[in-house]
Amino acid sequence: MLSLENLQKTYPPTGDGETPPPALVDLSLEIAQGEFFTLLGPSGCGKSTTLQCIAGLEHPTSGRIIMDGRTVFCSDANIAVPPNRRGLGMVFQSYAIWPHLTVFENVAFPLRYGPGGTARGDVRARVLAALARVGLQDFADRPAPYLSGGQQQRVALARSLVNEPSIILLDEPLSNLDAKLRDSMRVELRDLVKSLGITTIYVTHDQTEALSMSDRIALLNKGRLVQLGTPDEIYKRPNSAFAAEFVGRSNILKGRLTERGADGIGLVDLSFGRVACPVPENQSVGAQVELMIRPHGVRAENGEAAAASRFRSTIRRISFVGEFLDMEAELGDETIRIFASPYSGFREGDAAWLEFPQDRCVLLAERA
Numbered sequence: 001m002l003s004l005e006n007l008q009k010t011y012p013p014t015g016d017g018e019t020p021p022p023a024l025v026d027l028s029l030e031i032a033q034g035e036f037f038t039l040l041g042p043s044g045c046g047k048s049t050t051l052q053c054i055a056g057l058e059h060p061t062s063g064r065i066i067m068d069g070r071t072v073f074c075s076d077a078n079i080a081v082p083p084n085r086r087g088l089g090m091v092f093q094s095y096a097i098w099p100h101l102t103v104f105e106n107v108a109f110p111l112r113y114g115p116g117g118t119a120r121g122d123v124r125a126r127v128l129a130a131l132a133r134v135g136l137q138d139f140a141d142r143p144a145p146y147l148s149g150g151q152q153q154r155v156a157l158a159r160s161l162v163n164e165p166s167i168i169l170l171d172e173p174l175s176n177l178d179a180k181l182r183d184s185m186r187v188e189l190r191d192l193v194k195s196l197g198i199t200t201i202y203v204t205h206d207q208t209e210a211l212s213m214s215d216r217i218a219l220l221n222k223g224r225l226v227q228l229g230t231p232d233e234i235y236k237r238p239n240s241a242f243a244a245e246f247v248g249r250s251n252i253l254k255g256r257l258t259e260r261g262a263d264g265i266g267l268v269d270l271s272f273g274r275v276a277c278p279v280p281e282n283q284s285v286g287a288q289v290e291l292m293i294r295p296h297g298v299r300a301e302n303g304e305a306a307a308a309s310r311f312r313s314t315i316r317r318i319s320f321v322g323e324f325l326d327m328e329a330e331l332g333d334e335t336i337r338i339f340a341s342p343y344s345g346f347r348e349g350d351a352a353w354l355e356f357p358q359d360r361c362v363l364l365a366e367r368a
């Protein structure tokens, strides 16, 4: 288990003498053994700072970091275990592969020059085992520059695994790869660390990467934890407009909460009518609210309306994206984004009956 407790980080003043806003604000997280855990958020939200604090390359201004019961950083007790004594593997965006070394020598580097010292024969066996894990066993003697981007990335991964760390830190490791390679490396990387049972802390600003690879995601904004959950929870039940807009597409509709039933389902008056939706306990009846529904969550049908909860809209724009129709429909004061089946047969100017299933509607917390 890796625990981050109340991490606070403020970098020293920059050239103009002004103290920058804090990079981390009271960040606490608990990451389980073997978990694939992703730090997600926009540029500058504090992802890399968090990773660097775990690695020991930066020190939090205050807080505590505990790895498997061992305190590796504590501001109060003045503990700061150096990076090479934390037992971590790391891969960064710029793979930091040494061009003058062979693949073998690159991977052997931490064993030869890291703490502990490894016997010569063991170095060979461990390097070859690490290369085999990433499918590069036949490339051991090749000079590192004579490799593709994906292969160099695998060398970096093998090097981070050679010490058999219990935690691996990955900072945007796929961002330098082209889109197709990125797709296949995603699956490969996740399968590999999962099969080895390594706890993985993964940094990305790419929501697809985060959703497809992670057991859990921590969504950060301006150094603060905004939401913590499984990809399914973060996507289907974002807790704020920020989370809804950062991960996936969303419709955010302004309205007023008019009723709340004993079953936790309430009614929200929107500009075009009334929609039922689960209501959090702290929402008061009468409040102005924002209701979120994903473009895939809206049900759209042409033809006649059967259910009472359907609203008649007009389709203003359709883009054919292949996997779906990306449509905009006018409804009351709102423009509703809908992703419909490419086989649904909608055309621009058509009427469409829209339904907002209550289990797909989310009331967002008030904006800060």
Ligand SMILES: Nc1ncnc2c1ncn2[C@@H]1O[C@H](COP(=O)(O)OP(=O)(O)OP(=O)(O)O)[C@@H](O)[C@H]1O
Pocket (backbone or CB within 6 Å): 011, 012, 020, 022, 023, 041, 042, 043, 044, 045, 046, 047, 048, 049, 050, 205
């Ligand atoms: N060495 C540094 N000195 C001063 N400020 C820094 C330093 N490193 C990061 N910062 C600032 O701290 C904040 C968080 O930066 P950080 O690199 O952690 O964000 P990030 O989420 O990883 O961003 P990106 O996705 O762009 O890499 C930013 O405002 C950044 O400008």
